[in-house]
Amino acid sequence: MNAPVGALDPHADQRLGIIDCDVHPYPKPGALNQYLPERWRNHVFHYGKFNCGIYADRGTYPRFSPNTSRRDAWPPGGGAPGSDVAFIREQLLAPYNIAYGVLEPLLGGNTSRNQDEAAALCTAMNDWQAHDFVDPEPRLRASILVPQDDPAAAVKEIDKRAGDWRFAQIQLGSKTSEPLGRRRYWPIFAAAQANGLSIGLHIGGTQSSTPSAGGWPQFYVEDHHVLVHSMQNQAASLILEGVFEAFPRLKVCLIEGGFAWAPSWAWRLDAHWAKMRDEVPQVKRPPSEYMRTNLWFATQPVEEPEQPEDLRRVFEWIGWDRMVYSSDYPHWDFDDPHLAFRFQMSEQEKRLLFHDNALKVYTFR
Amino acid sequence: MNASVNVLDRPAGAAQTSGIIDCDVHPFPRPGAIEQYLPERWRRHVAEYGKFTYGIYAGIGAYPRFQPYLSRRDSFPPNGGAPGSDVAFIREQLLDRYNVAYGVLEPLLGGNASRNVDEAAALCAAMNDWQAYEFTDPEPRLRASILVPQDDPDAAVKEIDKRAGDWRFCQVQLGSKTTEPIGRRRYWPIYAAAQANGLSIGLHVGGTFSAAPSAGGWPQFYIEEHHGLVHSMQNQCASMIFEGVFEAFPNLKIVLIEGGFAWAPTLGWRLDAHWAKMRDEVPQVKRPPSEYMRTNLWWATQPVEEPEHPEDLRQVFDWIGWDRMVYSSDYPHWDFDDPHQAFHFQMTETEKRQVFRENALSVYTFR
Numbered sequence: 001m002n003a004p005v006g007a008l009d010p011h012a013d014q015r016l017g018i019i020d021c022d023v024h025p026y027p028k029p030g031a032l033n034q035y036l037p038e039r040w041r042n043h044v045f046h047y048g049k050f051n052c053g054i055y056a057d058r059g060t061y062p063r064f065s066p067n068t069s070r071r072d073a074w075p076p077g078g079g080a081p082g083s084d085v086a087f088i089r090e091q092l093l094a095p096y097n098i099a100y101g102v103l104e105p106l107l108g109g110n111t112s113r114n115q116d117e118a119a120a121l122c123t124a125m126n127d128w129q130a131h132d133f134v135d136p137e138p139r140l141r142a143s144i145l146v147p148q149d150d151p152a153a154a155v156k157e158i159d160k161r162a163g164d165w166r167f168a169q170i171q172l173g174s175k176t177s178e179p180l181g182r183r184r185y186w187p188i189f190a191a192a193q194a195n196g197l198s199i200g201l202h203i204g205g206t207q208s209s210t211p212s213a214g215g216w217p218q219f220y221v222e223d224h225h226v227l228v229h230s231m232q233n234q235a236a237s238l239i240l241e242g243v244f245e246a247f248p249r250l251k252v253c254l255i256e257g258g259f260a261w262a263p264s265w266a267w268r269l270d271a272h273w274a275k276m277r278d279e280v281p282q283v284k285r286p287p288s289e290y291m292r293t294n295l296w297f298a299t300q301p302v303e304e305p306e307q308p309e310d311l312r313r314v315f316e317w318i319g320w321d322r323m324v325y326s327s328d329y330p331h332w333d334f335d336d337p338h339l340a341f342r343f344q345m346s347e348q349e350k351r352l353l354f355h356d357n358a359l360k361v362y363t364f365r
Numbered sequence: 366m367n368a369s370v371n372v373l374d375r376p377a378g379a380a381q382t383s384g385i386i387d388c389d390v391h392p393f394p395r396p397g398a399i400e401q402y403l404p405e406r407w408r409r410h411v412a413e414y415g416k417f418t419y420g421i422y423a424g425i426g427a428y429p430r431f432q433p434y435l436s437r438r439d440s441f442p443p444n445g446g447a448p449g450s451d452v453a454f455i456r457e458q459l460l461d462r463y464n465v466a467y468g469v470l471e472p473l474l475g476g477n478a479s480r481n482v483d484e485a486a487a488l489c490a491a492m493n494d495w496q497a498y499e500f501t502d503p504e505p506r507l508r509a510s511i512l513v514p515q516d517d518p519d520a521a522v523k524e525i526d527k528r529a530g531d532w533r534f535c536q537v538q539l540g541s542k543t544t545e546p547i548g549r550r551r552y553w554p555i556y557a558a559a560q561a562n563g564l565s566i567g568l569h570v571g572g573t574f575s576a577a578p579s580a581g582g583w584p585q586f587y588i589e590e591h592h593g594l595v596h597s598m599q600n601q602c603a604s605m606i607f608e609g610v611f612e613a614f615p616n617l618k619i620v621l622i623e624g625g626f627a628w629a630p631t632l633g634w635r636l637d638a639h640w641a642k643m644r645d646e647v648p649q650v651k652r653p654p655s656e657y658m659r660t661n662l663w664w665a666t667q668p669v670e671e672p673e674h675p676e677d678l679r680q681v682f683d684w685i686g687w688d689r690m691v692y693s694s695d696y697p698h699w700d701f702d703d704p705h706q707a708f709h710f711q712m713t714e715t716e717k718r719q720v721f722r723e724n725a726l727s728v729y730t731f732r
Binding site for chain 2: 042043115177178183278279
């Protein structure tokens with residue numbers, strides 16, 4: 001696919017622009033402090049930001065590329081990739097004719113073990129997204145960050161932001177203190193459904209035990225890959241705990257966790273359910289049905305089978321209405337919308353993938 | 366200490382106005398006893414899917430327990446059954462022999478430890494019925510603990526409210542190994558319900574923790590793992606204090622059972638020193654930690670510490686506070702503490718009355 005077409009045409013009217021479901025903003029130095037009350041500024045200064053991970057202030061594995069980013073994503077005016085709105089316009093929004101880019105901050109605010117600190121940081125990061133990104137650039141839309149292990153505080157933050165046009169969804173992480181389908185998280189799902197907001201479930205998060213069932217991988221490439229497995233775990237948990245029976249209108253977008261695993265995963269869950277459904281009476285329909293009504297899959301990092309046409313088959317098995325494009329800008333495994341999909345799509349299919357499906361999930365006002 | 370003294374004596378016509386209080390007695394079910402109290406739906410579920418535990422193995426703990434049923438060899442009832450399963454034999458070996466006015470039942474049956482929270486709720490309700498009907502009803506000196514599915518706060522509160530008015534129950538039971546440190550807010554509804562109902566909480570070693578038992582990983586000896594339970598109790602103690610549980614629930618009473626006690630004074634000193642420097646991290650902790658230890662915590666004495674110089678134990682009692690100590694036997698376990706023999710230093714009559722009776726009366730709900 002070489003020639004840009006319809007929806008991807010940079011000269012097209014913005015009504016035909018594409019939607020990017022995964023853009024990572026980053027703060028300028030000191031930016032977040034401005035939004036923290038004095039008490040928490042002092043606290044973070046003295047005690048630091050507690051991680052749910054095993055190290056203070058950093059992850060367990062180095063991230064392969066500085067700031068996990070493309071080498072060319074460092075703004076010429078200085079600052080970290082994703083920190084400069086003008087450069088985001090120049091590198092992402094304009095050339096790809098982006099109508100909406102959904103901000104997914106990965107800044108650990110929601111992962112502080114100190115729940116009150118988590119709540120304070122989430123609020124500050126939500127203010128920061130809205131003021132520093134969405135206000136100057138309305139094509140960028142914010143995610144509501146919540147302290148997910150403190151349901152009362154999380155619901156409060158959701159209710160606070162739900163009416164604000166600058167927010168398009170709620171963000172959660174794929175690595176959690178407990179499997180995400182468990183009832184301790186249900187108040188968040190209830191608040192999302194009640195406010196008509198979808199949840200973006202992005203890889204990463206608060207897990208402090210080993211990243212894999214076999215313990216600690218010794219390679220970044222392995223740790224990076226097991227994030228995909230974490231997404232499968234969480235999707236299974238959501239279904240088997242009965243989240244989508246309790247919250248039938250809840251929409252969850254699985255971001256950056258891959259998608260080619262979805263069909264075979266669904267086949268197996270269905271087979272298990274056929275035999276063991278009396279253990280989980282809350283799961284009233286075959287698991288694959290919930291996948292087709294309540295789950296969406298963001299495409300980055302796109303799968304790259306040896307025969308590109310095989311990917312079409314995967315799309316069909318999952319459902320063309322389930323797929324939403326994402327770039328992951330400015331990270332090193334960024335998916336260029338022109339280059340990422342190596343099989344031919346019809347205009348209709350492109351419109352679904354790059355535009356229409358996302359409109360059904362997100363709240364763009 | 367050889368001569369027996371008043372509170373430990375059995376006066377003629379023993380009534381519950383005298384006699385000692387034993388804060389830790391472990392009942393065990395006869396085969397199939399618990400299932401009788403389960404609704405059909407859960408009987409079937411347990412039969413097909415088993416009882417999920419938080420541990421790493423289904424159906425068993427991670428470490429063998431040193432003795433069959435963890436128990437004294439002589440505590441197997443002559444009529445058959447497991448230690449702690451025969452009320453008549455409990456009377457003979459424990460209640461009558463030691464003039465026990467009240468024995469607090471602490472079932473360690475993993476009901477509250479099921480990962481399936483609905484199963485946990487069902488098992489807890491069944492085990493609470495079982496205690497009440499099969500132990501307290503025939504033998505009112507035995508008083509039950511309210512078992513709760515601690516990771517499901519709504520269900521836990523429901524069970525507490527259901528049993529709180531029932532004279533057969535004298536406390537709520539929790540375990541020292543939990544999914545998260547026990548002071549964390551997810552558990553606060555349980556504290557609220559306990560305080561609202563005027564019920565104390567017995568925090569017994571063991572519980573739902575599924576990660577390594579120690580900060581250094583998995584010990585390779587039972588003796589080391591057994592000792593690690595003492596550390597778990599200290600962890601939980603610190604958690605409750607630093608999370609501000611006793612500010613939020615000033616009337617809450619917690620008895621720390623089977624986790625030792627000689628560590629308590631030094632824990633108090635160190636927590637106080639930390640708090641003096643870092644109290645602005647935890648504004649919810651408004652008083653020095655050791656003060657909460659003196660107002661909201663009690664320690665059950667078994668397994669009693671055994672210093673080389675027995676009188677050193679008196680110093681420990683003084684440091685913790687004589688009003689904080691409550692006697693427990695841990696019957697029928699192998700490290701059972703005989704009330705006549707466990708304490709190797711001289712106590713006054715007043716001190717004995719406190720340890721063996723009065724302190725427990727001020728904590729538990731005996732009706």
